[in-house]
Amino acid sequence: MLKKGTKLYSILTGTCPKCHEESMYKDKNPYNMLNIFKMHEQCSHCGTKYKIEPSFFFGAMYVSYAVGVAFGVAAFVIAFLIFQTTLINTFIAITLTLVVFMPFIIRVSRNIWINFFVHYDPNAAKKTS
Ligand SMILES: [Zn+2]
Numbered sequence: 001m002l003k004k005g006t007k008l009y010s011i012l013t014g015t016c017p018k019c020h021e022e023s024m025y026k027d028k029n030p031y032n033m034l035n036i037f038k039m040h041e042q043c044s045h046c047g048t049k050y051k052i053e054p055s056f057f058f059g060a061m062y063v064s065y066a067v068g069v070a071f072g073v074a075a076f077v078i079a080f081l082i083f084q085t086t087l088i089n090t091f092i093a094i095t096l097t098l099v100v101f102m103p104f105i106i107r108v109s110r111n112i113w114i115n116f117f118v119h120y121d122p123n124a125a126k127k128t129s
Contacts, residue, residue, distance in 0.1 A: 005120055011111040017118035019125040021045040024114075030103035039110075046124035052117060057110055064109035071101055 002009055004020045014023050022045055027035035042049045051057070075097035080090040098105075 005122065007115045007120070010115055010120070011108060014107055014111050016043040016046065016048055016050075017111075017115045018048040018121050019043060019046040020120060021125050024050050024111075025107070030107040033103060036103055036106060046121070048118060048124070050114060052114075057113065060106075060110045060113035063112050064105055067105050067109050067112070068098060071097055071105065 010017045010020055014025050016022055016024055022043060024039050026038040026040060030036055039050050072094050075094040076090060079085045079093035
C-alpha cells in the first residue's frame with residue numbers, strides 16, 4: 001500500500017508530490033518545531049515548485065482543521081467509548097492528543113493540500129536529469 005506512486009506515500013512521507021523522489025522539507029522530522037515550515041523552493045529531481053502561488057499553503061489550514069477533527073474524534077472514541085473515562089478526562093485526552101500530534105497534523109495537512117493540485121508522474125524525475 002505504502003509505495004511510491006500512491007498519493008498516500010507522498011502524504012505520509014512528505015515527498016515531492018510529482019516524482020516522490022525527495023522530501024519537500026529541509027528537516028524531515030516535524031517535531032523539530034523550529035524547522036516545521038521550512039520547505040525547499042522546488043524539487044531538485046523534477047523541478048516542481050512546491051509553493052504554487054504566494055499564499056499557497058494557507059489553504060492547508062482548512063485541511064489541518066479536518067485532520068484535527070479526525071484526530072479529536074479518534075481520541076474521543078478511544079478514551080470515552082473504549083476506556084470509558086469520564087467526560088472531563090476524555091476532554092483532556094482529546095486536548096493532549098491534538099497537542100502531541102500537532103506537528104504531524106501540520107505537515108500531513110500540507111502534504112494532503114499539495115497532493116490535491118500536483119499529481120504523480122512516473123516520468124517526472126527523468127525529464128530533468
Ligand atoms: Zn519532484
